[in-house]
């Protein structure tokens with residue numbers, strides 16, 4: 047604890063030592079704090095900024111140190127998650143089976159275990175009926191503890207599927223511990239060669255493994271603390287383990303938990319009344335009632351941007367109890383069309399390790415078809431718990447793996463209490479059918495009465511003259527987004543007694559609204575470079591505008607209804623078109639400068655985005671006009687995709703939808719449209 051207090055004092059935040067202690071954050075955890083964690087500490091903005099900067103510096107130091115260490119291959123101190131897997135009851139089994147058969151059993155066991163480990167970590171040693179694995183060495187990942195536990199769950203399942211030739215089921219025991227160790231030089235010869243790992247952690251992992259029951263995973267306290275909420279863990283009390291003077295707390299991992307989305311679409315958004323759409327809503331409700339009675343189905347909701355697809359979905363999800371944890375909205379994004387399963391991983395980060403390409407390019411058999419199938423099963427299980435609709439928004443931007451997942455879901459929902467709702471613009475709409483349980487609902491423009499009612503509701507206490515009303519109705523052509531924005535533009539920009547005209551297009555209306563407040567416009571422009579969804583912290587980090595103006599601008603945008611607050615200091619442009627238009631109002635040099643600052647900020651953050659979303663960095667560097675810096679990220683994204691192409695072709699064969707189709711990987715244009 048003193049380490050932490052010293053460090054805080056060093057950056058002028060000594061006063062907050064108690065806050066850190068309350069949250070059980072110690073010095074060793076510091077490099078692992080995410081921006082979200084820092085936000086949750088509830089510090090004032092000044093302190094938050096200082097802390098984020100100091101954390102970035104701390105991580106930079108770590109990264110530089112460990113890279114250098116890797117090159118020298120000398121002894122190094124680092125955090126490591128150690129896992130021991132042991133085949134249970136191997137001794138009685140060996141007594142019953144002849145040696146050759148026992149050899150086969152052990153080989154099958156080792157294959158199953160090492161197959162799972164090599165996807166997520168490093169197999170350090172094979173010991174007959176035991177396997178030792180490291181997570182965090184030779185390469186550290188942001189989420190090594192999670193990777194270890196995810197691997198452990200997969201191992202438990204894989205081993206449970208094995209049988210001895212005499213029909214006995216196999217089972218293993220697993221122990222996992224995390225802590226600082228010193229990884230030393232290579233010792234030994236040939237296959238027996240290994241790196242020495244010094245510290246109490248390996249011993250603790252071995253003791254935990256001994257304490258585990260059949261098929262159980264026992265983890266240490268530090269590992270549990272690093273897991274976050276992605277897993278269900280049960281406390282087993284304290285136990286005195288061999289070689290330990292004090293009792294040690296033990297935790298048992300039960301299963302992986304799907305996390306709730308960080309971007310709930312309800313609760314935070316105050317929606318006005320919905321006009322028209324009675325027939326559409328009735329169809330949707332009917333499909334939902336059928337689903338609840340066990341005859342699930344899919345509704346593909348199509349229509350142009352701003353027509354009201356999301357609004358209609360929200361009308362249905364509003365019927366579902368607000369606290370139903372199974373309600374999920376998976377949002378596709380144009381920035382991540384080349385990142386497999388991006389919408390799902392974004393909502394459930396715990397799934398990331400599951401779909402990562404295997405380390406070292408090894409192709410584990412079995413993983414190919416299984417991944418999409420496993421995700422589909424998980425999602426259906428999750429939706430069935432509510433039950434609640436499963437919503438995929440803006441499928442025109444879905445990556446191909448997600449589309450394949452959707453096809454699996456469309457097939458699978460029929461016998462479940464799940465309703466799959468997919469929204470899409472008409473251009474780029476995915477082909478999901480034909481299937482008897484799939485209904486396509488194409489949204490038409492609002493009719494005259496509904497459009498007039500929406501206009502009147504938007505104008506509220508500032509009724510417009512019939513000249514303006516008719517003008518807006520004629521220009522907006524029944525598209526609700528246009529009706530809202532044009533009406534607000536007139537109200538917000540009408541000078542007392544002055545003459546104005548209705549803006550000719552949606553773009554003109556939005557520009558007029560933004561122009562009414564320079565701070566609002568500046569912040570909208572900065573945020574639009576990040577993307578439709580952005581973190582408040584990122585805006586503060588990259589902005590070249592004084593902080594109080596930023597705060598003022600954000601508040602104004604929120605007040606004007608152009609931004610929605612989602613969660614955790616996260617904002618979202620009300621509509622993709624709003625983000626586009628703010629973006630397009632920027633002059634190129636400034637736009638490039640902002641993209642450069644965003645790219646640098648993301649690079650300075652450890653792990654996460656840089657690693658899992660190389661396409662994001664490629665996009666920002668291209669948009670910054672620095673193709674040379676974009677290229678490596680672009681190549682990395684393409685590499686991931688190539689790996690997935692292979693997997694997906696196999697999946698396509700499996701689904702009999704004809705594989706072999708090559709996914710084009712377009713190089714982003716230098717100034718791509720964000721949305």
Ligand SMILES: Nc1ncnc2c1ncn2[C@@H]1O[C@H](COP(=O)(O)OP(=O)(O)O)[C@@H](O)[C@H]1O
Pocket residue numbers: 317318319320321322323349350351352353354355356357358500526527530621
């Ligand atoms: N029938 C409706 N009644 C009232 N407001 C609507 C209606 N349909 C859409 N809106 C509003 O119009 C805007 C755009 O709708 P949205 O659902 O986001 O469009 P889409 O998802 O099709 O692009 C939103 O502010 C939404 O609340």
Ligand SMILES: [Mg+2]
Pocket residue numbers: 355356357439
């Ligand atoms: Mg929408």
